[in-house]
Amino acid sequence: MSDLAVRARRLPLVLRNPSFGRVWAGQALGQAASRMFQVGAVWWLVGVAGGDHRGLDSGLFLMVSSLPAIVLAPVVARLVARHAHRTVLATATAVAGVLSAATAVWARTTALPVIALYAAGLALAICQAVFDPCLTTSVPELVEDADIEAATAFELSTQSLAGLAGGLLGPLVVDAGGLAGVVAGCAGAYLSAALLIVSARFPRAAAGNGPAGEVTPGTGSLRRLLAGLPFVRRVLLCFTAANVFTTAVYVVMPLYTRGTLHSAGSTAALLEAALGAGTLVGSFTGGRVPGRPVTVGSGCLAAMAAALALPGLCPGHLVAVGSLLVVGWCVGVIGVRFVALFQRQVPAEDKPGFFAVMQALLGATFPLASLLFGALGDHLTAGTLCLVQGAGLLPVTVALWRLGGPAEDTEPRRPDRPARRATPTGDASVRHEVAPPKWMACTRKEGH
Template identity: 45%
Template sequence: MTATLTPAQRPLLLRNRDFALVWIGQVLSQGGSRIYQIGLLWWLLGEVSPDLRGIAAGAFLVLVAVPALLLVRVIGRVLDTVPSRTVMLRAEIVAGFAVAVVAGLAWIGHVPVWPVYVVGLVVATCQAFFDPCLTKATPELVAEPDVERAIGFESSTQSVANFAGAAFGALLLATVGFPGAVAINAASYAISALCLAAAKFRSSPAPKKSADAENRPEGLRQFLRALPGVWPLLACFAVANCFSAPTLLVLPLYTQVVLHGSAETLALMESGLWLGLLLGAVCAAYIKVPGRTTRFAAACIAGFGGCLCLPGLVPVEVVCLTALVLAGLCLGVANVKFVALFQRVVPDGRKGRFFAILQASICAGFPLAFLAFGALGDAVSPQTLWLIQGVGLAAVGLALVTMRDPRPS
């Protein structure tokens, strides 16, 4: 006899139409943003004079990181007061229209440099609203038992979209050129908007929203103090990101200087890291935590740090690849467990602002971490950089061990 799966045993994407539609929108939105950034960077390098290429590319990368930092209060307020479906749908429509303008200019063969920066800022602003709104809206799409599994899907998809979007963007530039790549990007936003328009979101109870809105503290410090058990975890999460993000900076240095590898070797190493992140995000929902989530997450982050120490101690290619897969696995599991914990303990009326702050803390950590480790890279070996990362992450893990799981407010 053939076993028949019950509805609850079927894959989440097959039994929840609304979540599947939003997930498709996430793939197209986040992947499309990455395609646009890669395409625009490549186009900029070909348009500006050689002595200005570094400044032009750096300015563009800084520009796309600005909205999540400067608009954190606005994003949080909008996410807490406007329906999630409306926020994400409008973000996709605006981003798609902006990219379509660049696509039109590219097809007629006249693209000034300044609109590229303006559209890049618009797309980054839309993404700054879309990403935390997607996280906040997860309980509006799935039942409580499926929340952690849905977070795993979203987390793994974000990793794959960023990685595949960069690779696909380069492929599009090589095949259909800049005009074709931007046009496909605009079409991805249009399809994403159609998916979001067809999805149905469950709204939180109105009385609870009203009470939270009336009692919401003013200012970032007061807001975080109103979540006494949450803000220390948020701080640890941000510090851990400062030590984990430079992996993408250290890895090319290590591959070239220590392993004496080629571009193919670097691609293999990065693929190992992304594969680990994907496996960790997918498997996290199936890992049951008997005790405190913070203690388990601390072990994952410490394990991540330990894995990063291995290439620093044993400079062998196969060791580095294995360590990166395991490091990505630990980080992927920790990310899902943290976000699932935040979903449980942060009140519905404050989730929008909280996840906007979480996004801003991550974005703020990237330039600081890259600047610090870039300066260190000129003074110490790549192996030492791995060890610094590992020790820093181990320290974060030790700090997390002392913390208790916050209780729902």
């Protein structure tokens, strides 16, 4: 290899592969816009529009915004399998841009009804539910096989960074330019993303993008997948229960900012940033935390319970920011440690279906948590909701801790196949079969 080629290989992937760089920039713009709209709309409902049912209104909005990624998973799988991925990506972002622009014009000319805001949130969530899995599927069409690891790293880190940026900007833009301002900003980001994706080349796209009609397995498939993995099944049940209390933070944070701290959108943005920053740090440092996964996970859940409850006991800006930093860090650590554990425990041929269904299972708790805590927010103080979150995690912590033992180190034998040797986590062929799941929904919402 020539010196010029060696120097080119040392450049970041987004610079030496212009097409991937354009799609990556489009991803960052689109996902940041999605998060900015969600956080901005919730802050507008809680801190600006007000009303007697601000808790229920914001909870319903988040519930509506989270449903498409769960309900439409089979439809999206067929769509991505049957159509060119560049077309799907560009169409999803362009439609989101046009819808955002129309909503911005409406909000600028007249007071936007709450039902219209729900409709806009649902439509944009549908576009994002199409975009995200298609983006992951299209990575091998954009880069060489040797670059798949770097491309996956860019994609996953961008989800967190875009969510952090969008969560920070949403309340600030609402305070500065109202609801019309935040939706207009989303329109510009979505349309710019569509132009970037259209201008990219997908040189390794196959004539067909996959078997037509291929769908994401449903809950029945999940039961069959986990029939021979009792330890994994119990861990998943623990985290599904924990999600009901951890994902409620997206409802509780704006209510706490408005009702307890009596602050503006800048404080709501600061709390969002603290949660996102903590998650990023936890993702990078989780592999260095000593101890077995279940021990680390139960310890993190206990720390999260204390951190979520503390603002209810000791109200204050610094307490809330510090607590959310701890919560985010714990979420990041749990994600890293348990994804690695499942990579060892789940047979390689089952991983795509396992992780796809697991994300749907964990994400399904978000609508429930949004509606439940939103309704409670109209009758209880935000400080009390913090205590409810912390108390709800305690029995889950005990249940997870009791799962610790030899099962963490051995891969269960499936009834329909012989015993297998556990696959090392560092094996790139395994690590990139699927994108790691978004644990506890605090890492994205994507849709979140």
